[in-house]
Amino acid sequence: MPLLRQLEFISVGQALRLPPPDPATEAVAVPSRGLDVEATAREILRSLGATKLASELRVEWNARLKTCAGRADYRSKLISLNPQLVHNPSEIDRTLLHELAHILAQFRAGRRRILPHGTEWRQACCDLGIADEKCCHNLPFRVSERARRYLYKCPHCQRDFPRVRRIKRAVACLTCCCVHNGGEFDARFRLRLVR
Ligand SMILES: [Zn+2]
């Protein structure tokens, strides 16, 4: 699909022009890059016959997105991309197409409510050339919190204990054991896996 190749080229070019990841300068540099991505997204929509949607669509870089790679708001026809994606240019294309699929799916469905990653979205992904796309909006890199995918909780004080690995032994909340059991292990405060 020639459009995709072009998109990739554009985003690589943008990445090369980027300043070092300093939040202050990033805020200035981002809007000029946004225009190219927007033009590309509009061109793709036009190629799929969604001309009206193409003219309304906007794409912005939004530094307030944290672990989320992108976001699509159909009501305002706005796609937001995480500026951190410029560290990994191929992810710009993928994220843009993923979010574009959300917009396109809802556009085609009209007023009918659809599931965010349901059959309509899946169909749009196929049309956009990303048939194997996953339902994940998170950044695929460099977010250390993401590595800690096991979340444990103390059933007593409700404190969170994010962990990289599954806890194999019996582990209890130290604070609660200290406060209520003289610092000795107490099964009442044993951490529970919640995610
Ligand atoms: Zn999605």
Ligand SMILES: [Zn+2]
């Ligand atoms: Zn506790």
